[in-house]
Amino acid sequence: xxxxxxxxxxxxxxxxxxxxxxxxxxxxxxxxxxxxxxxxxxxxxxxxxxxxxxxxxxxxxxxxxxxxxxxxxxxxxxxxxxxxxxxxxxxxxxxxxxxxxxxxxxxxxxxxxxxxxxxxxxxxxxxxxxxxxxxxxxxxxxxxxxxxxxxxxxxxxxxxxxxxxxxxxxxxxxxxxxxxxxxxxxxxxxxxxxxxxxxxxxxxxxxxxxxxxxxxxxxxxxxxxxxxxxxxxxxxxxxxxxxxxxxxxxxx
Amino acid sequence: xxxxxxxxxxxxxxxxxxxxxxxxxxxxxxxxxxxxxxxxxxxxxxxxxxxxxxxxxxxxxxxxxxxxxxxxxxxxxxxxxxxxxxxxxxxxxxxxxxxxxxxxxxxxxxxxxxxxxxxxxxxxxxxxxxxxxxxxxxxxxxxxxxxxxxxxxxxxxxxxxxxxxxxxxxxxxxxxxxxxxxxxxxxxxxxxxxxxxxxxxxxxxxxxxxxxxxxxxxxxxxxxxxxxxxxxxxxxxxxxxxxxxxxxxxxxxxxxxxxxxxxxxxxxxxxxxxxxxxxxxxxxxxxxxxxxxxxxxxxxxxxxxxxxxxxxxxxxxxxxxxxxxxxxxxxxxxxxxxxxxxxxxxxxxxxxxxxxxxxxxxxxxxxxxxxxxxxxxxxxxxxxxxxxxxxxxxxxxxxxxxxxxxxxxxxxxxxxxxxxxxxxxxxxxxxxxxxxxxxxxxxxxxxxxxxxxxxxxxxxxxxxxxxxxxxxxxxxxxxxxxxxxxxxxxxxxxxxxxxxxxxxxxxxxxxxxxxxxxxxxxxxxxxxxxxxxxxxxxxxxxxxxxxxxxxxxxxxxxxxxxxxxxxxxxxxxxxxxxxxxxxxxxxxxxxxxxxxxxxxxxxxxxxxxxxxxxxxxxxxxxxxxxxxxxxxxxxx
Numbered sequence: 072x073x074x075x076x077x078x079x080x081x082x083x084x085x086x087x088x089x090x091x092x093x094x095x096x097x098x099x100x101x102x103x104x105x106x107x108x109x110x111x112x113x114x115x116x117x118x119x120x121x122x123x124x125x126x127x128x129x130x131x132x133x134x135x136x137x138x139x140x141x142x143x144x145x146x147x148x149x150x151x152x153x154x155x156x157x158x159x160x161x162x163x164x165x166x167x168x169x170x171x172x173x174x175x176x177x178x179x180x181x182x183x184x185x186x187x188x189x190x191x192x193x194x195x196x197x198x199x200x201x202x203x204x205x206x207x208x209x210x211x212x213x214x215x216x217x218x219x220x221x222x223x224x225x226x227x228x229x230x231x232x233x234x235x236x237x238x239x240x241x242x243x244x245x246x247x248x249x250x251x252x253x254x255x256x257x258x259x260x261x262x263x264x265x266x267x268x269x270x271x272x273x274x275x276x277x278x279x280x281x282x283x284x285x286x287x288x289x290x291x292x293x294x295x296x297x298x299x300x301x302x303x304x305x306x307x308x309x310x311x312x313x314x315x316x317x318x319x320x321x322x323x
Numbered sequence: 324x325x326x327x328x329x330x331x332x333x334x335x336x337x338x339x340x341x342x343x344x345x346x347x348x349x350x351x352x353x354x355x356x357x358x359x360x361x362x363x364x365x366x367x368x369x370x371x372x373x374x375x376x377x378x379x380x381x382x383x384x385x386x387x388x389x390x391x392x393x394x395x396x397x398x399x400x401x402x403x404x405x406x407x408x409x410x411x412x413x414x415x416x417x418x419x420x421x422x423x424x425x426x427x428x429x430x431x432x433x434x435x436x437x438x439x440x441x442x443x444x445x446x447x448x449x450x451x452x453x454x455x456x457x458x459x460x461x462x463x464x465x466x467x468x469x470x471x472x473x474x475x476x477x478x479x480x481x482x483x484x485x486x487x488x489x490x491x492x493x494x495x496x497x498x499x500x501x502x503x504x505x506x507x508x509x510x511x512x513x514x515x516x517x518x519x520x521x522x523x524x525x526x527x528x529x530x531x532x533x534x535x536x537x538x539x540x541x542x543x544x545x546x547x548x549x550x551x552x553x554x555x556x557x558x559x560x561x562x563x564x565x566x567x568x569x570x571x572x573x574x575x576x577x578x579x580x581x582x583x584x585x586x587x588x589x590x591x592x593x594x595x596x597x598x599x600x601x602x603x604x605x606x607x608x609x610x611x612x613x614x615x616x617x618x619x620x621x622x623x624x625x626x627x628x629x630x631x632x633x634x635x636x637x638x639x640x641x642x643x644x645x646x647x648x649x650x651x652x653x654x655x656x657x658x659x660x661x662x663x664x665x666x667x668x669x670x671x672x673x674x675x676x677x678x679x680x681x682x683x684x685x686x687x688x689x690x691x692x693x694x695x696x697x698x699x700x701x702x703x704x705x706x707x708x709x710x711x712x713x714x715x716x717x718x719x720x721x722x723x724x725x726x727x728x729x730x731x732x733x734x735x736x737x738x739x740x741x742x743x744x745x746x747x748x749x750x751x752x753x754x755x756x757x758x759x760x761x762x763x764x765x766x767x768x769x770x771x772x773x774x775x776x777x778x779x780x781x782x783x784x785x786x787x788x789x790x791x792x793x794x795x796x797x798x799x800x801x802x803x804x805x806x807x808x809x810x811x812x813x814x815x816x817x818x819x820x821x822x823x824x825x826x827x828x829x830x831x832x833x834x835x836x837x838x839x840x841x842x843x844x845x846x847x848x849x850x851x852x853x854x855x856x857x858x859x860x861x862x863x864x865x866x867x868x869x870x871x872x873x874x875x876x877x878x879x880x881x882x883x884x885x886x887x888x889x890x891x892x893x894x895x896x897x898x899x900x901x902x903x904x905x906x907x908x909x910x911x912x913x914x915x916x917x918x919x920x921x922x923x924x925x926x927x928x929x930x931x932x933x934x935x936x937x938x939x940x941x942x943x944x945x946x947x948x949x950x951x952x953x954x955x956x957x958x959x
Contacts, residue, residue: 128561196501200494208451215462225455
């Protein structure tokens, strides 16, 4: 395949960015999207030009490092697929592909296509855990968890923290990421003691960094793991319950 | 002689005796110690969280933008533990026995026994953290059998067990970050250990965004920086996984043990073309229900559906009736190579074997198959464009895990006092071959339950000693060298990319130090690597500067270290005149092509001294087997 790439280049966080156009010839359809970029980079280097910086690591869709806006869609045209799992067979010879970094003010650009998603860590710090100091755990089977509950928690816990939900959202909201973690932990019996404190702190930290959710629903289809919007409903419910009934003081 | 500091007494009392006799640091005094943890995967994050809970001041470092991205996250299949929930005969002794046997009698009995003991606590710990392990309808935890085990002792969270365990450890660590007890440095790569008066006193790092080189003093340094499979270029490891932290420690005096013990994983997706950047692993849990076969006739290019039962060779079931498709990884990998080398490989490049779910789909139904393996089968389809519910998957072995690593004693301390190695970065528990679902167990055992005890023993006598300041000559000199090395790559101004060198190195290693090794091949590899390293120093091209994010520059340092490590791997493989586990020397095999160990001459850990870059010097730690009698492994 012969492709034309329009790639966002930006030398640093403060630098002015611009699109540059590269011709990518001889692209094989079995290559992954990132392998295509590897090849383009190899050619840029040979031509004495600095390679395009992009984030990536595991290349099997689980570490959440990669994330590109491809033709305006987070992670590109294939559903439930992280950028690293996208293959060139999804494109056609002669295509022009526009490649940009995640577009969200809460994810400042580090360089070219690399963004800083540290705001996600702040949300986890604020309560995305169960306080279980090492050594204090009871025997695991003392607390049965209904399979349906465990499965639902796992569905939410599958989030890879890539940030596609934020990038796809017109408001740059962090609801789907935050809600996935709230749901994972608040569904489980082990997560109950910190349930109300967790949801309040996480939601309020989220709002410090991210835009507001106005129910566009763009996040769910962009999510490579298919995290459901239902989690946002659960988070909102728990947040309201906690606020209205002041559960924090109620002790449960 | 290396002293592994193995405790006295009966093996089931070693750990208890040790814990009872080593020094403690009181709660009030723990905050007077600063502990540096490099790497935030399972071992690093669990250690950082636990040490901070205990009251130590912890500084944790990762080169990722978030600690949650460590490569532990990619482990799919599960984690072993001797819970014996299924009531099928498992016990701590049996897990210990299986691990020593699986490691082909090249691991340290005492360490492995402790690992088996601690496995039970890991499951409790992770469940309490909210790790959503698979459950039965009654609400209790589910188990499955996993490659090479005759009991069901593997806990799992769909095909994302590593992800869920890592998130548990990461979240526990972030809780401590919130409390101010862990100072987390992201996008920061450790580039050297600082040693003063023979002890580790800190590290020197490079900020990957600003390029700043900085010193970080600590009372002890813990390396939890993973394995070195990426030395092969094509492996299942993440692209950034590297050996630099361990290798820099090795150059500072830490012995490197058993570098030739590398594990090839039998079930990966075969390479599709020359641009392949990594190989994707398909969890070997697939072998529980999938059947592996090749055509009986070499060069049979018919589509799999057209090849009838009589024309199929289920070679693992045929050769190993007792274990069938579940033989250990090294056995399954070599068997696949034998078939492909005979011309029976399948797929467009004839470089794979079939893993067929047809029988499982008929026996279990698509629903159950999807529930057990859905995410793996989806991933396969995304990568290959083929639907594994309709046509057999194609698999082939790939580099996956490294049993070798920094030599550590029973306390996980390297030969540099105050420097520890945890998880895959050390060599200690898996011998010459690791069993499936044991890496997660070891990483978490080291981080949650071993280092929190053993670290105090080193620190206690140093109570009251301040940190070595960052402007001490030992730090200044190390910073100077790190800066010179980093700038040096930019100033070579050659013609070839760092990826080119990495690919060439990978080809040499895979050919001569991969699934099969021979003396002639290894000698050739050493000479090839030497000349490749010369070319690297002369002809590398890295553009840009050192004061911004520069991914090629980062990689240059990592590949430089891989070139040096690769040579040591070949030296080690050449010296070990036997076959054991993942180390298969063609000169040493039985009549039916199985590995032949030489217990009389090679029952030791080979720990190599860097020797200032001259020919490496071998130190031996003899291995004794008092509880598991070494035997020729047989999976028939």
